[in-house]
Amino acid sequence: MTTVENEKPRYKYIGSDRKRVEDPRLLVGRGGYIADLKFPGLLHAAILRSPVPHATIRSIDATEALKLPGVVAVVTGEDCKAHMNPCMNFGPSSIPQFPLAVDKVRYVGEAVAAVIAESRYIAEDAVELLEVEFEDLPAVTNPVAAMEPGAALLHDGHGSNIGYERTFEFGDVAGAISGADLVVEDTLHWGRSAGMPMETSGAVARPGLNGVLEIYCNSLNFSYFSFLIAGALKLPSNRLTMNPVPAGGSFGSKFTAHKVPTLAGFLALRTGRPVSYVEDRLDHLMNSDHHASDRYYDAKMGFTSEGIITGLDVDVVDDYGAYMQFGVGTHGNAFSQIVGPYGFRNVKYHLRAVLTNKCQQGAYRGFGSEVHNWVLERLIDKAAVELGLKPEEIRRRNFITNDQFPYKIPGGNVYDSGNYPAVLDKALGMIDLEHWRSEQKRLREEEGRYIGIGLATTQERSVFSATEFWALNDNPDFPLTSSPESATVTIDPAGQFQLLLHCQSMWGNSPETVGTTVLAEEFGIEPETVNVRYADTARALPGTGPGGSRYTVMLAGAVRGASRKLQRKLIDIAAHSLEVAAEDLELVDARVQVKGAPEKSLSLPELASTAYFFALNMPPGMESGLEESYTYDHPYTTLPSADRSDLGVFYPIMGHACHIAVMEVDPDTGTTKFLDYVAVHDAGTMVNPKSLGGHVTGGAAQGLGSTLYEELAYDDEGQFKSSTFMDYLVPTANEVPPFRIGHVETPSPFTEYGIKGGGEGGRMVTPSVVSAAIDDALREYGMRVRELPVKPATIVATVQAAIAESSK
Amino acid sequence: MTTTENSPEARYAGDTRTVTLRVNGQEVTREVPTRTTLADFLRDDLDLVSVHLGCEHGVCGCCTVLLDGGSVRSCLMLAVQAQGHEIETVESLSADQNNLHPIQEAFAEEQGLQCGFCTPAMVLRTKEILADGQERTDDEVRHEISGILCRCTGYQNIINAVQNAGRKLRCGGAGGCGSAHDEAKGA
Ligand code: FES
Ligand code: FES
Numbered sequence: 001m002t003t004v005e006n007e008k009p010r011y012k013y014i015g016s017d018r019k020r021v022e023d024p025r026l027l028v029g030r031g032g033y034i035a036d037l038k039f040p041g042l043l044h045a046a047i048l049r050s051p052v053p054h055a056t057i058r059s060i061d062a063t064e065a066l067k068l069p070g071v072v073a074v075v076t077g078e079d080c081k082a083h084m085n086p087c088m089n090f091g092p093s094s095i096p097q098f099p100l101a102v103d104k105v106r107y108v109g110e111a112v113a114a115v116i117a118e119s120r121y122i123a124e125d126a127v128e129l130l131e132v133e134f135e136d137l138p139a140v141t142n143p144v145a146a147m148e149p150g151a152a153l154l155h156d157g158h159g160s161n162i163g164y165e166r167t168f169e170f171g172d173v174a175g176a177i178s179g180a181d182l183v184v185e186d187t188l189h190w191g192r193s194a195g196m197p198m199e200t201s202g203a204v205a206r207p208g209l210n211g212v213l214e215i216y217c218n219s220l221n222f223s224y225f226s227f228l229i230a231g232a233l234k235l236p237s238n239r240l241t242m243n244p245v246p247a248g249g250s251f252g253s254k255f256t257a258h259k260v261p262t263l264a265g266f267l268a269l270r271t272g273r274p275v276s277y278v279e280d281r282l283d284h285l286m287n288s289d290h291h292a293s294d295r296y297y298d299a300k301m302g303f304t305s306e307g308i309i310t311g312l313d314v315d316v317v318d319d320y321g322a323y324m325q326f327g328v329g330t331h332g333n334a335f336s337q338i339v340g341p342y343g344f345r346n347v348k349y350h351l352r353a354v355l356t357n358k359c360q361q362g363a364y365r366g367f368g369s370e371v372h373n374w375v376l377e378r379l380i381d382k383a384a385v386e387l388g389l390k391p392e393e394i395r396r397r398n399f400i401t402n403d404q405f406p407y408k409i410p411g412g413n414v415y416d417s418g419n420y421p422a423v424l425d426k427a428l429g430m431i432d433l434e435h436w437r438s439e440q441k442r443l444r445e446e447e448g449r450y451i452g453i454g455l456a457t458t459q460e461r462s463v464f465s466a467t468e469f470w471a472l473n474d475n476p477d478f479p480l481t482s483s484p485e486s487a488t489v490t491i492d493p494a495g496q497f498q499l500l501l502h503c504q505s506m507w508g509n510s511p512e513t514v515g516t517t518v519l520a521e522e523f524g525i526e527p528e529t530v531n532v533r534y535a536d537t538a539r540a541l542p543g544t545g546p547g548g549s550r551y552t553v554m555l556a557g558a559v560r561g562a563s564r565k566l567q568r569k570l571i572d573i574a575a576h577s578l579e580v581a582a583e584d585l586e587l588v589d590a591r592v593q594v595k596g597a598p599e600k601s602l603s604l605p606e607l608a609s610t611a612y613f614f615a616l617n618m619p620p621g622m623e624s625g626l627e628e629s630y631t632y633d634h635p636y637t638t639l640p641s642a643d644r645s646d647l648g649v650f651y652p653i654m655g656h657a658c659h660i661a662v663m664e665v666d667p668d669t670g671t672t673k674f675l676d677y678v679a680v681h682d683a684g685t686m687v688n689p690k691s692l693g694g695h696v697t698g699g700a701a702q703g704l705g706s707t708l709y710e711e712l713a714y715d716d717e718g719q720f721k722s723s724t725f726m727d728y729l730v731p732t733a734n735e736v737p738p739f740r741i742g743h744v745e746t747p748s749p750f751t752e753y754g755i756k757g758g759g760e761g762g763r764m765v766t767p768s769v770v771s772a773a774i775d776d777a778l779r780e781y782g783m784r785v786r787e788l789p790v791k792p793a794t795i796v797a798t799v800q801a802a803i804a805e806s807s808k
Numbered sequence: 809m810t811t812t813e814n815s816p817e818a819r820y821a822g823d824t825r826t827v828t829l830r831v832n833g834q835e836v837t838r839e840v841p842t843r844t845t846l847a848d849f850l851r852d853d854l855d856l857v858s859v860h861l862g863c864e865h866g867v868c869g870c871c872t873v874l875l876d877g878g879s880v881r882s883c884l885m886l887a888v889q890a891q892g893h894e895i896e897t898v899e900s901l902s903a904d905q906n907n908l909h910p911i912q913e914a915f916a917e918e919q920g921l922q923c924g925f926c927t928p929a930m931v932l933r934t935k936e937i938l939a940d941g942q943e944r945t946d947d948e949v950r951h952e953i954s955g956i957l958c959r960c961t962g963y964q965n966i967i968n969a970v971q972n973a974g975r976k977l978r979c980g981g982a983g984g985c986g987s988a989h990d991e992a993k994g995a
Contacts, residue, residue: 019916024905026924027912027931029858029898036857121843198862198870198925198959248860248925249959281863508923508960690919690965697962698922725867725957733954733963738946762962 010685013520013527014753017690020513021528022506034202034218034245035278042204043072045267045277046123048113048130049287050105053141053357053718054152055134057103060113065129070122073271074130076113077102084266088228088258090469091324093477094158095355099263105134106154106322107357108720109286111259116267116275139718143296143319143354154322154355163324164353166472168335168644170410171346176311180302184382189787190371190767192294192319192712193705194285195364196730197508199248201289202278203261205268212239212538213269217261218247219254219289221545223503224482226537229258233265240265242537244504251702252363254507255547256326257289285728286720290362291712293330293371294319301379307387307394311346312339314375320353323360328353330361330368332468333548336413336651337369337459340376341420342398347410351472357718365699367548369461370764374788377456377768381775382784391455391772392424392433399424406749412646413461415654416636416756419682419746420457426742427455427658427680436662436676440776450665451675452777456768460655460683462757464548465637468650484633485554486541487515489562491570491626493612495605497523497530499559500629503543504534505551509759510691514552515559517687518753522563523604524589541631549757552687553653554632557752561630569626573610574602576619635750653748657681657761659700659769665777667799670792672708672774674737679765682744683758684751692758693741699762701736707767709735711789829890831856832900840887846880847871849887850897858898858928862957869956872929873897879929879936879955898928901935910976911935911969920969922960929956934970938977946971 025031062074077100086096101110113130117123138152145151146161154161177183203217213235220226220242227237242261247254260277267275279288296317302310318331331351338347366373384394399420400407407415436453443449466483470476488500497519505511516527535541545551567587574592575582578600586595593601610617611626618624640648662675679696686692709729713721722728747754771785774795781802783795828837831854838853847864850856850873862870864883871883874896901909908916911934921927930953937944937952944952949970950963958966 020919022924023916023919023921024908026921026927027898027908027915028903028905029856029928030905031924033857033860033925035851035861121841196959197923198868198957199860199923247923249923251959281865281868506923508925510922694919694922694961694965697964698960699962701962702959724865725863726865730868730957730959732957733950733967736963738964738967739962 011521013517014687015685015689018513018517018527018688020510020691021516021532022510022512031248032246033199033248034204034216037204037216037245039204039206039274041274043116043118043271043273043275044120044123045114045116045264045275046120046127047111047283048127048132049283050101050108050110050112052105052134052136053108053139054137055105056137057101057105057112058133058135061131065115065126068122068126068129070118071115071126072118072273073116074113075116075267075270076100079270080266083234085232085234087232087262088225089325090329091327092158092163095155095163095324097323097325099259099266107359108718109359110322111263111287114263114267116271139357141356141358141714141716141718143317143356146354146356147352154357161355162352163320163355164328165351167348167350168411169348171311173311173313173346173348176346177300177302177313180310181305182303182383182386183300184379184386185300186378186382187786188297188299188375188378190293190295190374191788192291193364193710194288194291194712195251195253196728197247197249197251197253200279200281200284201254201257201260202276203264204274204276205261205264206274207268207272208241212241213265214241214243215261215265216243216245217264218245218504219257219260221255221504221547223535223537223540223543229262229265232262233269244534244536246506247504247508250507251365252292252367253288253290255363259289281725282723285712285723287359291321291359292361292364293368294361295371297375299375299379301383303383303387305387307383307389307397309342309344309398311344312376313348315350318351318353319356319358321356321358321360324353325360326362327469328472329469332472332650333367333369333461334372335411335647336461336468337654338372338411339409340373340459341400341418341457341656343400344398345410358714363547365702365760365763370767373458373764374767374771378771381772392428395457396421396424412640412648414649414652416652416748416750417746418654418656419744420656423656423658423680423682423744426744427660427678430678430680430740430742431660431676433660450667450777452663452665452773452775454661454663454769454771454773454776455658456765456772457656457658458761458765458768460549460657460758460761460764461651462549462655463553463634463651463653464550465634465650467637467640467648471640471644471647471650474644481637481639482542482633483544484542484631485551485558486543486629486631487555487558487562488541488627488629489519489559489566491566491604491608493608495603495608497525499530499532500535501532501543501555502535502540503545505545507546509546509551510688511551511555513691514555514687518556518559519563522560522567523587541629549759553751553755553757556755557632557635558630560752561632562628565628565630566626569628570607572619572622573607577602577610577617653751653756655681655683655756655758655761657765659765661769661773663770663773663777665774665795667778667781668796670795677737677739678742679739679762680742680744681758681761682746683761684748684756685745685754686743687755689743692743695759696741696762697739699760700739700766701731703763703766704736704770705731706763706788707770708789825888827888827891829892830894832896842886842888844887845883846885846887846890847882850882850895856897856899860925860928862925870926870929872932872956874932874936877936877939879933896932898931901931911973914973914976915969918965918969918972920961920966926956926958930958930966934973937970938974941978943974
């Protein structure tokens with residue numbers, strides 16, 4: 001069910017449930033995915049991955065492998081050392097990374113050698129024939145132990161296993177905590193999961209003409225960062241062309257996942273032939289460029305007796321794994337909404353990012369802000385219980401109020417707009433909590449059943465600015481401030497539209513639907529008639545791609561910008577042809593007409609014909625053709641202060657959500673079941689409510705996975721334990737409840753049409769609301785979710801311990 | 809010291825066999841290496857790239873095809889095991905994106921897909937479960953599609969699509985029975 005506040009439609013196309021223009025090709029099985037690409041003479045690579053967590057590579061013997069008929073080459077870290085520069089890296093330069101391990105392996109699954117053969121079957125046979133000698137080093141698996149003196153070092157050149165440490169304080173936290181009437185504290189652990197799309201990352205690389213290397217890949221969104229891959233491959237930037245390939249899902253896992261295309265490119269350069277490397281599921285599970293956050297918290301929050309938050313004190317140790325390619329951007333995300341939707345002003349955040357023998361971290365839907373939100377909401381729920389306040393009441397008392405926007409939070413980011421009470425009220429209106437609260441009592445008393453109610457909110461920061469990549473560092477190597485998006489709109493000589501997007505943006509979101517909807521709004525054409533293409537990097541204007549829920553906002557800005565330029569040209573041509581002043585013309589329903597006299601008009605095909613074929617009918621000096629491009633820069637960003645007491649505005653387009661879950665928990669088995677679930681989101685102006693609802697639902701299902709099922713587990717020796725989908729439990733339809741979705745629309749004052757991002761919020765609140773519902777169901781046993789995923793065994797153990805205690 | 813352990817079985821023996829089967833209504837005869845999976849055979853030899861490989865170990869279901877009308881995971885079968893059988897991939901419903909089959913159309917209407925990677929499998933599974941012509945509850949559909957993982961949709965719109973497709977098929981085609989579409993959804 002989808003409900004929307006009643007309002008008269010402001011737009012003809014934007015805001016209605018239209019079919020997606022991407023879907024017909026996907027429904028006939030022609031998604032154009034990376035594994036579908038075939039080139040003559042294409043070779044296939046398979047990778048030998050490290051079976052040990054930490055070791056020196058003593059030798060690699062490829063003799064037997066190379067004897068196998070069909071094997072073309074074996075490439076190792078030695079080749080990388082000789083012929084490559086380290087991969088692109090936004091972390092410390094003292095932690096370099098190559099696509100194949102150089103000298104040493106640092107986690108189970110790290111790539112050691114690549115075999116290139118005529119088929120994947122042969123390549124995999126040959127991988128088994130490689131002989132590698134490893135000299136084991138002590139495995140560093142516990143991030144706290146990793147910081148102790150004497151711990152084995154992951155990177156000698158870095159000199160320590162602490163990749164980053166810093167304390168940020170905004171306001172007076174000591175005062176806020178010591179002056180509080182109530183202080184709640186908790187020790188929390190958010191476990192590792194990952195985006196885990198059904199399609200893995202992959203790339204096909206082939207030598208092209210003029211010494212150009214062509215790489216096709218599904219995992220690089222920044223069109224203006226491909227020079228960094230060229231740099232790793234020691235190619236001039238104009239001799240590398242990256243071709244965007246649609247992806248079968250990403251959720252962060254393909255966000256700048258550069259090792260796969262870099263490796264494919266390197267293998268094509270080494271062999272001089274086209275090479276395909278598509279991860280299999282094992283490759284992806286243990287080495288998917290990145291896993292997501294793995295954080296240990298000691299957190300404290302102060303409250304007045306009325307439940308008003310006075311301050312937050314967070315100490316977080318993040319188990320980063322073996323490399324730090326994204327630096328601490330996932331914590332930058334936490335800073336973007338560090339106070340949630342609440343008005344408190346005092347925050348302290350002590351961060352240690354620790355290197356261990358595990359896969360490195362990177363993006364996953366929420367990019368680390370969802371973890372901080374869980375901590376925030378866990379503490380507020382604890383305080384609510386101690387103060388005897390309902391969860392909705394304690395939140396309502398702390399909300400930033402509607403008259404405070406735009407609102408600058410501690411740390412410097414700005415929330416553009418919001419209406420938090422409206423979202424809460426809408427959610428409360430969709431479910432009868434009083435009924436469920438009395439049912440909870442009745443079922444407990446009459447049937448011995450345990451029902452819990454959880455309610456939680458989240459901010460959904462959207463549209464990142466590139467300053468967040470480095471704002472937490474004092475001396476960043478490359479403090480870039482651009483994160484633009486581009487679009488090119490062409491009306492062809494017959495009057496038909498082409499839309500060119502300048503990045504890899506089809507990840508399961510609907511960039512083509514968004515772009516064509518905006519074009520329809522601007523020109524009065526039908527969205528389905530537009531053809532959409534993606535530029536390769538030789539042609540591409542700056543494009544940052546999806547990520548941080550930015551693409552819908554940024555693309556709408558780019559397409560609208562290009563449309564306005566094109567509209568101006570059409571009107572000028574029409575003015576010249578019709579011999580009327582341009583001010584007296586307007587573009588309505590795909591025609592340029594005289595205001596007040598619509599019978600005097602020219603159609604788009606007529607104007608296109610003039611623009612392409614009749615130069616002598618054009619205004620003097622005007623260029624032939626009908627094509628305009630526009631690069632839309634971030635609508636609102638500012639620099640951090642030099643001392644980082646203010647991190648600047650970097651994530652200001654702020655959505656909001658409230659979820660309410662009713663769950664039943666079986667204390668004997670630890671299993672859970674949803675009885676109802678309501679999710680209300682405010683993503684500003686909606687482009688396509690059904691699509692947004694789909695993203696909320698899909699995101700919430702992933703949040704549920706992170707909360708109850710999914711875990712990328714390592715044992716104490718550093719061995720990886722989640723190497724199949726039998727171990728890493730992606731929720732099936734049986735686990736995901738029917739979420740009831742509602743929307744509130746608070747337009748952004750800073751974006752075109754008032755759109756906000758909405759791609760991640762679903763995942764950002766489910767962990768909090770499910771944790772709260774489980775606690776509520778088993779409150780009499782002192783249940784408190786402190787670690788995700790919450791396993792049935794943990795629930796049962798808590799209940800059993802409480803029973804044993806009470807029977808003493 | 810750890811050394812990688814090799815089991816150099818001579819598995820690249822290159823054994824081949826001739827296989828004859830029907831694929832999307834056409835008889836096909838090919839010489840294939842015996843170890844070629846049905847999925848790779850369909851994708852690489854017959855260019856039916858709608859068969860998607862999500863795990864290659866039998867869990868995700870993205871490689872689902874219909875074998876004699878029932879769903880199988882084509883990554884877990886060898887091509888030679890399909891000898892004499894009838895295989896359907898999503899192209900058998902419609903390979904023409906301008907003229908979709910009612911089930912495909914229902915998925916489009918309900919946005920029962922996002923990235924499209926699980927979609928051919930979900931569409932084929934829908935065909936299989938709707939073959940009995942019966943109405944079913946959302947919960948029944950939920951259970952019946954649970955053997956295929958979708959990472960994008962959270963399943964609800966897929967369930968809506970199956971129900972929508974069921975109405976279309978029971979009414980004999982895309983437009984039939986008026987606008988059953990939203991009202992029966994039980995929102
Ligand atoms: S690819 Fe066959 S079940 Fe996953
Ligand atoms: S639509 Fe992406 S996996 Fe189902």
